[in-house]
Amino acid sequence: MSAAPPTAAPDRIDAPTAVRLAVLAAATFVYVTFEVFPVGLIHDIAADLGVGAGRVGLLVSGYAVVAGAVTIPTVALAGRVSRGTALVVSLLVLVVAELLTAAATGFAMMVAGRVAAALTHGVLWSLIAPAAAGLVPRGRVGTATAAVFGGSSLAAIVGSPGTTFVGELIGWRATSLLLAVATAAVTGALVWALRPGPATDPPPAEPPAARNRRAGKAGASGAVDWPAVLTLCAVAVVLVVAHFLSYTYFALVVAGATGTPGSVIVLLAVFGAAGAVGTYLIGRHNDRAPRRAATVTMAAFAAGTGLLALSFAPAPVAVSWTVAGVAVAVWGGAFAAAGPVFQTGVMRLAGAEADRASSVYVTGFQIGIAGGSGLGAALLGHPVGGLPLVSAVLAAAVLVVVVVRRPVPES
Structure with missing residues (x-):
């Protein structure tokens, strides 16, 4: 051989x-x-x-x-x-x-x-x-x-x-x-x-000591800590609600903040480009310090949506454009980073049950989409600047839970 x-x-x-x-x-x-x-x-x-x-x-x-x-x-x-x-x-x-x-x-x-x-x-x-x-x-x-x-x-x-x-x-x-x-x-x-081969072969067997430590965390039976998984999924749902509450009505929010409907296309592109940057940055830090990455991501989300709410304050057009542009960029980058943070956290908590746990997470994500869109529609009877403000409040609540409860596991 x-x-x-x-x-x-x-x-x-x-x-x-x-x-x-x-x-x-x-x-x-x-x-x-x-x-x-x-x-x-x-x-x-x-x-x-x-x-x-x-x-x-x-x-x-x-x-x-x-x-x-x-x-x-x-x-x-x-x-x-x-x-x-x-x-x-x-x-x-x-x-x-x-x-x-x-x-x-x-x-x-x-x-x-x-x-x-x-x-x-x-x-x-x-x-x-x-x-x-x-x-x-x-x-x-x-x-x-x-x-x-x-x-x-x-x-x-x-x-x-x-x-x-x-x-x-x-x-x-x-x-x-x-x-x-x-x-x-x-x-x-x-x-x-995904064809069978070296890249898709199962990883080497986990050393007994490491396996025992992991089993100790999961319980004597080696079962998944489902309460921890569900807690993290619930935190993710709240953030998704906060996002789609404003994002579903992005055109209305941005046009109201800048006073110009033409800003929608430009700032939508800014949102997407910032999302790509956020995905890249979280990929570099999510393995080394996942809890810190989660904290920074949630803080950035709250800051971005809060700043977008502030952009509705009376100001020259150039100032409104600048504030809204920065807010959308921070918000877009943070939300794109949030997905990998939560998904990786769920997989780390679930271990061998990653597929089942991920299905719960994805279900929660869809609930968040529908819930956020519905809540946003209910709030449209009020000034549109209230949408990003509510998003910021919800994101701030998520940030507090992430810092205090620490639902995102370390790698």
Whole structure:
């Protein structure tokens, strides 16, 4: 037998593994792009299908409701097959959903496509981070999670604006067909990325001493500390509510803060770009000091939304623009970083039950989306500047819990 090749440094991610992580990130990119697909083309879709824009808007909020309702049972069902198989199937279902959307001749067919994608949304988001964690050394789980979440950040920068731009050129049905082609390509790449081999083999057995220490933390039976998992998920839900309370009505908030509707596109791009930076930065620090990373992230979120609320104060246009721009950048970077912080924390607490715990987290995330959007709608009868103010108050409460209760575990 030939000598084994030199082993890479335990804290390094080699080039082949980095490529595999990029493929997983591409999977989140196409899923998020389709999730928000109707947003930029809402008027075109409504006109073609002969329905009101409000009904088309329900395609987004309804998607979140369906995804939240089915995540836990579908992930349990996916547990009967390998993680890679479940991820590939979820992307194949997404291809079907995109084809149904492209061929939609009525609103009912459009709904069918959205429901199809929502049914496997939770499967992909519950398994994608554990799959990434399985590709890297234990000390790089936070980095791998941030890399995968980078796909969703890229969707905010390129995916959503890109589909809107292309849709204006060739129509929303043809754009959905292009998305199906792109998703099919990502699916093929995912089959390659998760194929059996050195990069996807199980990690070496944990030393007995380390295993005993971990078992002691989890209890004599070695069971997962579900109260700790649920506490962290609950904290995440509050932050998601705080985010979507304002983000769902981003156009109204930003236009009100700056006094110019044209600022929406610019600041939406700033939000997305800051999200990419936040994802990169959290990937560098989430493994070394996760509790400190969580504290800084929550503080930045509260500061960003609070500053956005302050931008409604009477001031020259240039000052309002500057304050709103800084606020949106801080807010966008913080929220993008929050996803990897919570997801990695849940996986660290759950250990071998990472898939089940992630399904609970994803369900909570969808509840947060629906709850935040609904609370924001209820507050729209008041001055719109109140939305980011409420978001800041909720984020400050999350910050207090993160500092006092320390629900985010150390690596």
